[in-house]
Amino acid sequence: MKRIIATKVSGEDEILEICKALEKMGIDCIVKSKNKNLRVYVFGYDKESLTENYRAVRTLLEKIKRKYNKDKEGYYKYYLSELKYPVNKDLVIDTLKELGYRVIHLEDEGAIKTDVPLDEFNKILEDLHNLYNELRFSKLGSKPVKNLVVLVSYLKNKPLEDVIEEALDKGFLREEEDKIVLNKDINLAKKELLKGEYDGDKNIREER
Structure with missing residues (x-):
């Protein structure tokens, strides 16, 4: 089973940090990027494990994104x-x-x-x-x-x-x-x- 997360990134540094963090987490997934578009294919043995992995990856992506991209208030x-x-x-x-x-x-x-x-x-x-x-x-x-x-x-x-x-x-x-x-x-x-x-x-x- 798999789910796909699509997001935009600021550049290569952000992509590299995401890849390193995902590798460290040991989650079964594949990362594909083109220009500033990123897709993460998240896998799971069953619905429960897939949901857990999906949420973990989304949380990680959001956490890293906030380091490279300002929020609406400029932070x-x-x-x-x-x-x-x-x-x-x-x-x-x-x-x-x-x-x-x-x-x-x-x-x-x-x-x-x-x-x-x-x-x-x-x-x-x-x-x-x-x-x-x-x-x-x-x-x-x-x-x-x-x-x-x-x-x-x-x-x-x-x-x-x-x-x-x-x-x-x-x-x-x-x-x-x-x-x-x-x-x-x-x-x-x-x-x-x-x-x-x-x-x-x-x-x-x-x-x-």
């Missing part, structure tokens, strides 16, 4: 557990907002909706991930403090060490035994450390 949808680069959700959300993008956190779904397209979104994630990794052996204590330092470093294109030194000098952070901790309200620290050449406009931010 893409990204699931936080499936980010290409693992980055703390608070850091992702803060960064996108500071860059001037619209962001909605769908807490119940573990997802965010934003108007930044996938390629740019992944580039931002990669940069944040790389910066965060540089802090693995730092004395920074909590995750919010690390997020703050990475955020400022990324947005102002400033070395992590310089951000930490500035935050210590201005009293936003303090050294405590073998670690560096927050010394003042984190929102005040973020506001003050982002002052200057950075103005939060995504359109004039220099390329890293």
